[in-house]
Amino acid sequence: MRIANKIIKWHVYVFLYLPLVIMIFFSFNSAKSTSVFEGFSLKWYGELFSSSDTLEALRNTMILAIASAFIATVLGTLAALGIYMVRNKIYKQSMLSVTNIPLMNPDIVTGVSLMLLFVFVGRALGFSQYLNFWTLLIAHVTFNLPYVILNVLPKLNQTDKSLFEAAQDLGAPPPRAFFMVVLPQIVPGIISGAIMAFTLSLDDFVISYYTSSGFQTLPLKIYSMTKKVVKPDMYALSSLIFLVVLVLLLGSNIFQMRAENKTSRVLRKEQKARKKSKEIAV
Amino acid sequence: MKKLTKVFVNSPYVVWSALFVIVPLFIVIYYAFTDANGAFTFDNIVALKDYGHNFRISIGYSLIATIITLIIGYPVAYELSKAPPKTQKIQMMLVMLPMWMNLLIRTYTWMNILDNNGILNKILSLLGLGPVTFLGTPGAVIFGMVYNYLPYMILPIYTVMAKMDDSLLEAARDLGCNGFNVWRRLILPLSIPGVISGITMVFVPSVSTFYISQKLGGGKIMLIGDTIERQMQSNYNYHLGASLSLVLMVIILVSMFIMNRFSDGAGEGGMVA
Numbered sequence: 001m002r003i004a005n006k007i008i009k010w011h012v013y014v015f016l017y018l019p020l021v022i023m024i025f026f027s028f029n030s031a032k033s034t035s036v037f038e039g040f041s042l043k044w045y046g047e048l049f050s051s052s053d054t055l056e057a058l059r060n061t062m063i064l065a066i067a068s069a070f071i072a073t074v075l076g077t078l079a080a081l082g083i084y085m086v087r088n089k090i091y092k093q094s095m096l097s098v099t100n101i102p103l104m105n106p107d108i109v110t111g112v113s114l115m116l117l118f119v120f121v122g123r124a125l126g127f128s129q130y131l132n133f134w135t136l137l138i139a140h141v142t143f144n145l146p147y148v149i150l151n152v153l154p155k156l157n158q159t160d161k162s163l164f165e166a167a168q169d170l171g172a173p174p175p176r177a178f179f180m181v182v183l184p185q186i187v188p189g190i191i192s193g194a195i196m197a198f199t200l201s202l203d204d205f206v207i208s209y210y211t212s213s214g215f216q217t218l219p220l221k222i223y224s225m226t227k228k229v230v231k232p233d234m235y236a237l238s239s240l241i242f243l244v245v246l247v248l249l250l251g252s253n254i255f256q257m258r259a260e261n262k263t264s265r266v267l268r269k270e271q272k273a274r275k276k277s278k279e280i281a282v
Numbered sequence: 283m284k285k286l287t288k289v290f291v292n293s294p295y296v297v298w299s300a301l302f303v304i305v306p307l308f309i310v311i312y313y314a315f316t317d318a319n320g321a322f323t324f325d326n327i328v329a330l331k332d333y334g335h336n337f338r339i340s341i342g343y344s345l346i347a348t349i350i351t352l353i354i355g356y357p358v359a360y361e362l363s364k365a366p367p368k369t370q371k372i373q374m375m376l377v378m379l380p381m382w383m384n385l386l387i388r389t390y391t392w393m394n395i396l397d398n399n400g401i402l403n404k405i406l407s408l409l410g411l412g413p414v415t416f417l418g419t420p421g422a423v424i425f426g427m428v429y430n431y432l433p434y435m436i437l438p439i440y441t442v443m444a445k446m447d448d449s450l451l452e453a454a455r456d457l458g459c460n461g462f463n464v465w466r467r468l469i470l471p472l473s474i475p476g477v478i479s480g481i482t483m484v485f486v487p488s489v490s491t492f493y494i495s496q497k498l499g500g501g502k503i504m505l506i507g508d509t510i511e512r513q514m515q516s517n518y519n520y521h522l523g524a525s526l527s528l529v530l531m532v533i534i535l536v537s538m539f540i541m542n543r544f545s546d547g548a549g550e551g552g553m554v555a
């Protein structure tokens with residue numbers, strides 16, 4: 001049984017990586033084909049970096065991801081605080097349910113509903129063009145918010161309320177007590193929420209497709225590229241994205257492991273110290 | 283003072299989600315029940331009867347894809363949770379890494395591989411198996427769903443299995459339970475919550491996709507997502523697009539409701555067993 005499972009598992013790995021390997025392989029093809037390999041060449045990569053279109057799309061994607069992640073992180077942290085502070089159970093539950101709506105709805109419904117809102121408002125105000133960078137930004141913040149909230153809220157629930165009260169008893173006004181006592185405890189949640197928002201925004205195609213016009217991001221650019229005849233330049237672009245993702249993921253994992261090792265080392269030291277002090281006491 | 287801070291902290295998010303989460307849903311309803319002049323009409327709802335076929339194949343294909351991902355994903359998740367702790371993290375990363383590639387890229391690459399002049403058919407011709415038409419068949423679309431969403435099935439099942447207490451399994455074996463019964467009476471009921479969230483995480487994006495069917499369906503297979511996309515982006519019939527989206531939303535809500543009922547029942551059953 002175990003052996004059968006193992007066989008399935010390794011087949012799944014091959015299955016998951018097969019297209020990625022083929023993609024990277026053919027991005028080095030000297031010919032225009034994506035099925036017949038004629039020789040090694042870097043020309044598609046060169047073409048990519050000389051195309052102002054691609055570079056602009058890359059720049060747009062970064063601007064949008066940074067802006068939407070930033071706004072969503074600030075708004076989402078405030079929202080998590082708000083949800084945490086609310087005592088009325090019905091109010092709290094309804095806030096949480098509303099937070100879940102963009103998570104449960106398929107992307108296409110979120111995209112279409114926002115698009116219809118922008119069309120409706122745009123028509124009412126008599127605009128000729130309903131969608132622009134700002135509508136795209138609003139859409140991205142909207143679908144990023146739940147991820148920030150759901151990363152920060154558990155950290156808030158873990159904090160010790162009496163610490164916040166103690167700080168106030170010692171004379172710190174509530175905002176100062178918040179920034180000095182509560183905020184440091186929830187920072188890990190805020191950071192992971194921000195990273196998640198950033199990557200989701202980078203990767204989003206469906207919602208952007210319905211809420212943007214004129215402002216082209218990388219996924220939108222890839223979409224328009226895949227509407228035409230196949231050239232390996234798309235493969236080159238994808239391979240580069242894959243490389244960046246790989247480095248980021250490996251980097252964050254190594255960082256995490258190091259941090260874990262460090263904390264476990266500190267913990268071990270503490271335990272040792274405690275043991276020693278006990279021995280001395282005995 | 284305290285009340286004031288509460289209002290200050292709460293209101294930005296309340297206003298934001300009211301404007302950009304709640305209101306858009308009502309606007310979808312508004313568009314679905316009005317015509318171009320803004321007059322109330324049932325026409326967009328009546329027009330849905332022409333799309334019965336699209337709804338049926340969307341639900342059918344996604345169900346098949348969900349079942350296949352469950353059959354493949356379940357043993358993989360189990361195997362992963364039993365892998366040595368040192369390599370477990372790396373193996374988990376191996377499963378997640380393709381998810382970080384854009385769906386468009388993954389699907390598009392498969393389209394090139396499965397194409398009539400693609401690499402797979404080149405290999406098949408060399409073997410004398412002749413060119414096989416993959417693109418444009420339901421199988422290709424279902425295949426695309428399975429490929430893209432398989433990690434979404436593995437991940438939640440792995441999470442519940444990794445949390446499972448090994449001593450429970452040992453106790454069951456000590457008490458004379460054989461391999462299959464350990465699975466049926468212990469592992470299966472304990473893993474149901476993961477299976478349920480895996481099913482929703484695969485079914486929801488599958489039933490609403492339009493890119494996978496567009497590329498791998500060769501323009502012949504129109505899922506609900508494709509019909510919505512066509513109305514919104516090329517026919518500019520927002521009213522019909524809205525009513526199609528409304529039905530899609532209802533389908534998702536109903537399936538979530540069924541899954542929740544199912545998971546509640548299973549949870550209780552697991553407790554009793």
